[in-house]
Amino acid sequence: MPVNVLMPALSPTMEKGNLAKWLKKEGDAVKSGDVLAEIETDKATMEVEAIDEGILAKIIVAEGTADVPVNDLIAIIASEGEDPATVQASGNGAAKAEAPKEPAKADTAAQNTTPGGGHMSHERVNEAPDGAKPGASAASSGGRVVASPLAKRIAKLEGIDLSAVSGSGPQGRVIERDVRAAIASGSAKVGAPKAAAPASAPAAAPAQAAAPAKAAAQGLTTDQVRGFYQKGAYEEVPLDGMRKTIAKRLTEAMQVAPHFYLTVDCELDALMALREQLNKSAGSTKDGKPLFKLSVNDFVIKAMGLALMRVPAANAVWAEDRILRFNNAEVGVAVAIDGGLFTPVIRKADQKTLSTISNEMKDFAGRARAKKLKPEEYQGGVTSVSNLGMFGIKHFTAVINPPQSSILAVGAGEKRVVVKDGAPAVVQVMTATLSCDHRVLDGALGAELISAFKGLIENPMGLLV
Structure with missing residues (x-):
């Protein structure tokens, strides 16, 4: 039977993507593992592999097409024994091929995770795993509403009853466009505001x-x-897609996550001396390049990872009806690129050596600027580090990157006069400001976290043990 190739979901929150390029043409033989196409998301370009064998019978969506909804039909593969010239999509795929401009209905798709991190959705005609039906209401599975976090937030803000909304995501999941459509059509009940109106106020x-x-x-x-x-x-x-996503997510972050800010000054003299000593002791590769070259930011990442482990209640994120507390420290690091930024995540930052963190960040930064990071390399994380010290910025505050619960804004190190032992002294000082999500971190907990960070920066030998 023919296989419908659907627009893949390259990340849990992806709703649309650009079909950048077809690497196979109509009539080409396709086997499992072949790269079919390149898909652009707001963050990266991914190669997507096939999981079925056959002949690429028909390309439905031309390369260069932007904003193709996830699970929309993009091509048809003819299986062995079928005539590629006559094979047609059927089931959900047929409806999409006939009316490509209609909002995508829920599709039954098997997801394949490829070694490269891409996902290609393939729909076998007349097959529906677990008896799922396209276009089913989100509440059709035991009364439980299955919806994306963004859809839930919008529904909550707009007073939309998600159980009355039909989902068009994978397995009937309600996604953003479903809620927007329900708001526009008035098909779902709009609830009244949470706060009770005064008794004398009219109903309207x-x-x-x-x-x-x-x-x-x-x-x-x-x-x-x-x-x-x-x-x-x-x-x-x-x-472009990246700027749209940055604008949407950070606007939501400021509207949804209640921010508060804590600022400390950290003395850097001991850290700078240790950094110089470690860099001088670095060995060389065969071509004479040093095995590592530590930056101040590498020390900051390590210190933030260890601080999270010393204050485990802060090593957590908000998940609407609960808090997720993590076993290891995952620290994102903002990397500026043309037109936006990536935030690759250093996993288990508390356990890695400074040289490992340094080399990972160099690799991440290079691939971020080429937009070659995989989604799993920049998704997740508990906190992030944003360092503008190289631009001479002394102090700033940063916006939390959801679903993370905090972000550390790091300024430039500079010589300042301080009082030590009752006398003025000149020391190198760096100002750092922690933005906290008040749903996860209260003032005292945030203060405990940034104090632990300050202690590690000012006593950097603790970063080596």
Whole structure:
């Protein structure tokens, strides 16, 4: 039977992707493991492998097509014995091929994780694992609503009943576009605001009050912004996927995660002396290059990892109805690239040596700038480090990257006059500010975490044991 090739989900939160390039053409033989196409997400370009053998009978979505929804039909593979010239999609695939512009309905797909980290969805005609039915309501599985975290947040903010929303994600999962469609159509019940209205207020008052608040949250329209400026005074730069995602996620972070900030000054004299000593002791490769060259940021990453383990209650993230507390420290590190940034994650940062962290970060930074990081390399993490010291920035605050619960903003090290033993002294000082998600970290817990970090930076021998 023919195999429907669907737009893959390259990450748990991916809803759309760009079909950058087909590496096979119609009529080509395909075997398991062959790379079929390159898919661009907001963060990376991934090679996607096939898991079925046959002939690539028909390409449904042309290369260069942007914003293809996950699980939309993109190609058909003819199985052994079938005529590639006459094979047709059927089942869910047929509906999509006939009406590609309609919102994608829930598809039954088997996901294959390839060695390269990509996923290609293939749909066998008339097969539905576990009896799942396309377009089923999210509550059809034992009354439990299956929805993405973003869909849940939007539904909560808008008062949408998720059990009345049909999901178009994998196995009927409700995703963002389903909730947006329900809001637009009014097909799901919109709940009243959480706060009780005064007894004297008319019944319509909550809905009337919500309208301007919603408009304010959405911000100005493009035409409204243009209206503030003279024509010809600017050029318009279209948003790429990365910038759209950064804008959406960080806006949600500021609206959803209650931030508070804690700042400390860390003396660096002992750290700088130890760094110089360790770099001088580094061996060389066969071509004469040092085996490692430690930066201050490497010490910061290690110190943050150990601080999380010393304050285990802070080594956690918010998961809506519970807190997830981790066994090891996972520290993301912001890497600036053209048009945005990546935050690759150093796994088990508390257990790794400084030289290992240094070499991992050099590799991550190089592949981040080439957009070759795998999703699993920049997803997750409990906290992140954002260092703008190389730009001479003394102090700043950073926005938490969901679902993480904190982020450390690191400024430049500089000579300052401080009082030591009752007398002025010149020392090198670095200012660091911890942004905390108040749902996970209370003030005292955040203070305990950043104090542990400060202690490790000022006594860096503790980073070597």
